[in-house]
Amino acid sequence: MSDAAITPSQIEALFTRSDDSFVFARWGRPIVPVVFGVDDKTLEVVKGAVEAVVFLAGHKMAETDPELGANLMVFFFRDWSELADVPKLDQLIPGFGPLVERLTQTGADQYRAFRFDADGTIKAAFVFVRMNSPLADMSAETLALGQMAQVILLWSDTAFQNRSPLARVGERVILHPEIADVIRAAYDPILPGANSDPSHALRLFARIAQIAG
Known part of the structure; x- marks a missing residue:
């Protein structure tokens, strides 16, 4: 995980749509x-x-x-x-x-x-x-x-309006480390494939911490 670790509220924002509904889904x-x-x-x-x-x-x-x-x-x-x-x-x-x-x-x-x-x-x-x-x-x-x-993933319709999911490292363009962390955690088999409860962001945060640890 990156030095500036993503927070539960930031994860929640990634899946909170412009109508304030929380919608998470993976393939x-x-x-x-x-x-x-x-x-x-x-x-x-x-x-x-x-x-x-x-x-x-x-x-x-x-x-x-x-x-x-x-x-x-x-x-x-x-x-x-x-x-x-x-x-x-x-x-x-x-x-x-x-x-x-x-x-x-x-x-x-x-x-x-x-x-x-x-x-x-x-x-x-x-x-x-x-x-x-x-x-x-x-x-x-x-x-x-x-x-x-x-x-x-089914990100929020506003998730990347003001930020890119990518980052530049030297001459290379990679997934932003925080976004990569969320993707990895989102596909953990222990988590449900879809969820409309904002508390799911806390579960994602916990999986990110566990993966990083």
Whole structure:
């Protein structure tokens, strides 16, 4: 754990949404990624980032999801209007058409949507990255790692508004140590895969301390 250890209140804030509700969820099934809109070189970078974050979490990947085929879909594109040509997205994400209109109007450069199993754990996630934006100036490695960090858990919608999940060490970009600690603790099998009680932050804090010790 980093020298400036994360506190229970900081952990709670990471999962407290803008409506003040506390919602924690991790993936409950192996992750099966598929990436659209990139060349083979970038594809390998993105999949490498998925593998690195999944390994950190102690979670699993698979070749296919028996229900969905792929359950982590990552889209890179230059304009939100391009998504209108992607078949069945409106079936996978209810209200997708109006959502794209809002994202276009606000000039959004990224968006993540999740689906959940009956027990509240993450069933599928959809990551949208508009490259006709400042994100295009990032290296593929930095962009991919940042996106995967934000999709390995159901963070608050405000968790990374004022801070990045990444940190720079010399020439390298890594997961911020405090965020890495939370991810590792969140996937401890002793903890539930989903929880709406803010006291869960205390359990995460205790697991971080135990892992660090």
